[in-house]
Amino acid sequence: MSSPVPPVSPDDEREARAASPLPPEAHVLVVEDDGEMRTLIAKFLRQNGFRVTGARNGAEMWDTISLAPVDLVLLDVMLPGQSGLDLCRMLRAKSEVPIIMVTARGEEADRVVGLELGADDYLPKPFGRPELLARIRAVLRRAQVGAARSGLVTGNRMMFENWVLDTRRRELAAPDGSAVDLSSGEYDLLLAFCEHPQRVLTRDQLLDLARNRISESIDRSVDVMVSRLRRKLEPLPDSPAIIKTIRGAGYMFVPAVARQ
Known part of the structure; x- marks a missing residue:
């Protein structure tokens, strides 16, 4: 009611x-x-x-x-x-x-x-x-x-492979310390990956986790956003080591993620 x-x-x-x-x-x-x-x-x-x-x-x-x-x-x-x-x-x-x-x-x-x-x-x-x-x-x-x-507050920085994602400032720093520009959709998708590292996530799950910014609720929008993230994160975007495609299933964020 x-x-x-x-x-x-x-x-x-x-x-x-x-x-x-x-x-x-x-x-x-x-x-x-x-x-x-x-x-x-x-x-x-x-x-x-x-x-x-x-x-x-x-x-x-x-x-x-x-x-x-x-x-x-x-x-x-x-x-x-x-x-x-x-x-x-x-x-x-x-x-x-x-x-x-x-x-x-x-x-x-x-x-x-x-x-x-x-x-x-x-x-x-x-x-x-x-x-x-x-x-x-x-x-x-x-x-x-x-x-x-109680000492339970988690940190605002998520770190992987010498990258740092600051969730308070919504900023990404590269291993050399330089700032990397992210669109709102790219940030939310990266945050979803960092919150669920080393786990296969389907496109539907990623859409649900990042739905606030990914406007088109279709599988292809996730693929496009992942491609954009790879160009910013991966040394070799065509041979990704950070965000891997799991054929027939979805994607996996490979690095371990630490909070500080």
Whole structure:
């Protein structure tokens, strides 16, 4: 069951932009069965600097989590099959990922159940976009503080074969220290490879992992982007050693990746 996100006013947009920033590329998983609602939320969050993946149900939620690290789950209570409350309980048993429950129910008892099951916050429908953004940012900030106190914060630099990908600045440095220009699509695809090194990834998986920037949802767009990356990363692009083609399967990022 869904209710629409209210239209955003110019004042709302100014308020959202004024909110304190978070490190770029936080990955939000939106679990919502209503396609229009899911699309509106995803578009708004992407406009505010988040990576977003949508899921219609619990099965798609688990598939996404198995493919890529998720920084926050926005989880609707009323879902087909397993309810959001059931998914919240199961997810919390496996992970400390922040969870915000989205519900049309206004009773205090329902909100308490979600929080007791492990949700970090709740958002009742209908809600405004500035409130959605503020709650996501607040929960992510609390998670960052908790991770820092536990010594769990991962570094912002991903290193492979003397290359350095700075995920905070979205910059790539070559082994000689020079900066390498990357388009948004090239950066997101390289980030997907670095997050899943030494593993065969299909074109569909790569499209899903880098969907925020690869605009054409067709296999060929991945091939074109990989070709561009090879020209920038590989000493011999026609005989690639970093991004290998696995015939009939997809691609593999060969180097080991370290974080610092």
